[in-house]
Amino acid sequence: MEPRKRPGRTPAPAGRTSRPRQAEVARLAGVSQATVSLVLSPKPDGKGPVISEETRRRVLEAARSLGYVPDPAARRLAAARNNLLGVFSFTATFPTDVQHSYYPFLVGVEREAAALGYDLVLFTGSSTGGAGAAGPDALSRVRLADGCLFIGRHTPRPELKRLVEDGFPVVHLGRREELEGVAWVGADYVEATRDVVVRLAELGHRRIVLVREDDDAPASTDRQRGFLEGLEEAGLPSGPTTVFRSADPQRELTPERLRAWADEGVTAFVAEETDTGAAWRGLLSAVRAAGLDCPEDVSLALLGSPPADLASEPVPTGFDIPRPQLGAAAVRLLAALVAGEEASEPLVGCVFRPGPTTGPPRARP
Amino acid sequence: MEPRKRPGRTPAPAGRTSRPRQAEVARLAGVSQATVSLVLSPKPDGKGPVISEETRRRVLEAARSLGYVPDPAARRLAAARNNLLGVFSFTATFPTDVQHSYYPFLVGVEREAAALGYDLVLFTGSSTGGAGAAGPDALSRVRLADGCLFIGRHTPRPELKRLVEDGFPVVHLGRREELEGVAWVGADYVEATRDVVVRLAELGHRRIVLVREDDDAPASTDRQRGFLEGLEEAGLPSGPTTVFRSADPQRELTPERLRAWADEGVTAFVAEETDTGAAWRGLLSAVRAAGLDCPEDVSLALLGSPPADLASEPVPTGFDIPRPQLGAAAVRLLAALVAGEEASEPLVGCVFRPGPTTGPPRARP
DNA sequence: TTGTATGCGTTATCAA
DNA sequence: TTGATAACGCATACAA
Numbered sequence A, B: 001m002e003p004r005k006r007p008g009r010t011p012a013p014a015g016r017t018s019r020p021r022q023a024e025v026a027r028l029a030g031v032s033q034a035t036v037s038l039v040l041s042p043k044p045d046g047k048g049p050v051i052s053e054e055t056r057r058r059v060l061e062a063a064r065s066l067g068y069v070p071d072p073a074a075r076r077l078a079a080a081r082n083n084l085l086g087v088f089s090f091t092a093t094f095p096t097d098v099q100h101s102y103y104p105f106l107v108g109v110e111r112e113a114a115a116l117g118y119d120l121v122l123f124t125g126s127s128t129g130g131a132g133a134a135g136p137d138a139l140s141r142v143r144l145a146d147g148c149l150f151i152g153r154h155t156p157r158p159e160l161k162r163l164v165e166d167g168f169p170v171v172h173l174g175r176r177e178e179l180e181g182v183a184w185v186g187a188d189y190v191e192a193t194r195d196v197v198v199r200l201a202e203l204g205h206r207r208i209v210l211v212r213e214d215d216d217a218p219a220s221t222d223r224q225r226g227f228l229e230g231l232e233e234a235g236l237p238s239g240p241t242t243v244f245r246s247a248d249p250q251r252e253l254t255p256e257r258l259r260a261w262a263d264e265g266v267t268a269f270v271a272e273e274t275d276t277g278a279a280w281r282g283l284l285s286a287v288r289a290a291g292l293d294c295p296e297d298v299s300l301a302l303l304g305s306p307p308a309d310l311a312s313e314p315v316p317t318g319f320d321i322p323r324p325q326l327g328a329a330a331v332r333l334l335a336a337l338v339a340g341e342e343a344s345e346p347l348v349g350c351v352f353r354p355g356p357t358t359g360p361p362r363a364r365p
Numbered sequence C: 001t002t003g004t005a006t007g008c009g010t011t012a013t014c015a016a
Numbered sequence D: 001t002t003g004a005t006a007a008c009g010c011a012t013a014c015a016a
Helices: A022-029 A033-040 A053-066 A072-079 A103-116 A136-144 A157-165 A189-203 A218-233 A255-264 A278-289 A323-338 B022-029 B033-040 B053-066 B072-077 B103-116 B139-144 B157-165 B189-203 B218-233 B255-264 B278-289 B323-338
Strands: A084-089 A119-123 A147-151 A170-173 A183-187 A208-212 A243-245 A268-272 A299-303 A317-320 A351-353 B084-089 B119-123 B147-151 B170-173 B183-187 B208-212 B243-245 B268-272 B299-303 B317-320 B351-353
Touching: A022 A033, A022 A053, A033 A053, A072 B072, A072 B139, A084 A103, A084 A136, A084 A323, A103 A119, A103 A323, A119 A136, A136 A157, A147 A323, A157 A170, A170 A323, A183 A189, A183 A323, A189 A208, A189 A218, A189 A268, A189 A299, A189 A317, A189 A351, A208 A218, A208 A278, A218 A268, A255 A278, A268 A278, A278 A299, B022 B033, B022 B053, B033 B053, B072 B139, B084 B103, B084 B139, B084 B323, B103 B119, B103 B323, B119 B139, B139 B157, B147 B323, B157 B170, B170 B323, B183 B189, B183 B323, B189 B208, B189 B218, B189 B268, B189 B299, B189 B317, B189 B351, B208 B218, B208 B278, B218 B268, B255 B278, B268 B278, B278 B299
Parallel strands: A084 A119, A084 A147, A147 A170, A170 A183, A208 A243, A208 A268, A268 A299, A299 A317, B084 B119, B084 B147, B147 B170, B170 B183, B208 B243, B208 B268, B268 B299, B299 B317
Antiparallel strands: A119 B119, A317 A351, B317 B351
């Protein structure tokens, strides 16, 4: 019977230069295509069929002579794995202003992803229209990866939740406990802040004031918690005035107020790190305006890293957020989720940073 | 007759939640998978079968409710586009040392990619082993994307050439004329340097010295060419001594030599920008050591941007490499290649940067 | 206008 | 140890 012509795609694009396929390697080596695949992508040691040395040699030789390179698309399709991890930030991943960028995180993310054999897909977030402007399903694009890392403060909860419910591996960089079910990796601000407070107490400080913005982000409340825990551990009282809230430190954190505190016996201040560094900035300028010397009159500590534009000034006492390690930890967690494991290593420790802005309190008359 | 079990792969992993496929969308919408494909990836206006508005609506609704996203690998395999542009750098894209990063380029790359509707795949390149350590197929992974942008100095030529020969769209960021057939986008150092020289001449300088490292990278030789062209355009002589070569400016660029030049009538120096900023650094320290004032005694210009660690010093006269624009131009070119167009816009202009380090030469007795 | 039937290049399974 | 063969998810030629 005549094999009648059947519908379907045209056999060959014909026009373009096409690279050698496993089939051609197989023909040249005198084996089947499947054998070529077995030789060229062996299972992790031991598993799978064993290929005779002679066959292996012939296949490798044929592949080399033909300049065979595997097609990543086909490979990933067949393996049901893209080896792609998404990175989604709600601002541009690469803002023009380097200061606000996630660069330090990305350092770790890239390194760890490479180590684990993943490539990265950068999803251009809500930023500049384009690829996936806004819209409810903007987040849907990330599904093209095997899993996705989310960075940034303002996370659209419903969409994220939807992804998680669908079993899509998601990790949030920065604490997100409140989003139930969303895996996250964050810095241990509680422990780091407590450490700073305890060290101040050990220096002899009895009254310490926390300067923070009026924000209920975990990054902020965690520091407050650590602050209180530190006071308690050091056996210090925690009167209500020890927590200073302000959305506009510049205005509320006046020299007068500072001086009043000093008169009340306050000898140390700790300020949280924020995007803008407003709390720390406000504290610094108020101290200067009040004519107080640091660390002679007051000790100052920054709960985080100083803003980039203060790089020329001496680095204050405080702690460093290990951003690259955080990024790396997030990738590890994400990779575990992708692999179906249930790993969980949320908190990454910060490291205490000694500095010239703290010292023993001045002996009071 | 019993349909006997035939060899092949197990139909479905069954256990894990898997991303929705066109088949599921089709089922939900009550149409065939092919119809879903037609609706979801329509041919450029007019071509192809026309789908009824009603069907289209149902399909889109189903796709949205399932959170459907096309599988990039499958798309590529089926000889179509997946709206992914690759970025491959031969060093880590995000090095720990921010100074050497491609960040400024990426700013433009991301913005333009988003504007054009592409997402970016960061191929974790030669960095730390991992994904594709070395090997010929390390570069091959980029074929997952529709095209790829290459950044960095040390380009493995054979692999790159191979990609180009296979018709894979490739653009190199940074001049790569010598790699025949490789499209590239670069900054116009020749023009920018000439501009600086001419402006110096207009200020009244008659003898100008170029400080550059002994490097034959286009970035370096282009500046030299621009330097010579500038001299010629200004009608100035170009004796051999006007070009200073040194791999170690710190040692060769001595205060004595500088003073000698000054005595010979040299009133201006231009230094190339390099990775390390060695030329500029060497020039600066030699000038200071020689006790020369800038710009009173000598005018200094930097052919590029100052190193990050000199950020606190006044920004010298020179020109700025519009890195974001370069990145954007590269993406535009790449997108054009992907679309099958033959666009070509290799050179991006630099912008002159006035500064306090240049002025009219001191009137000589 | 929509459904059917391939084919893309691999990997994975089972039979030989 | 190797070879058929199916399936991965999508796009497309052709039939209905």
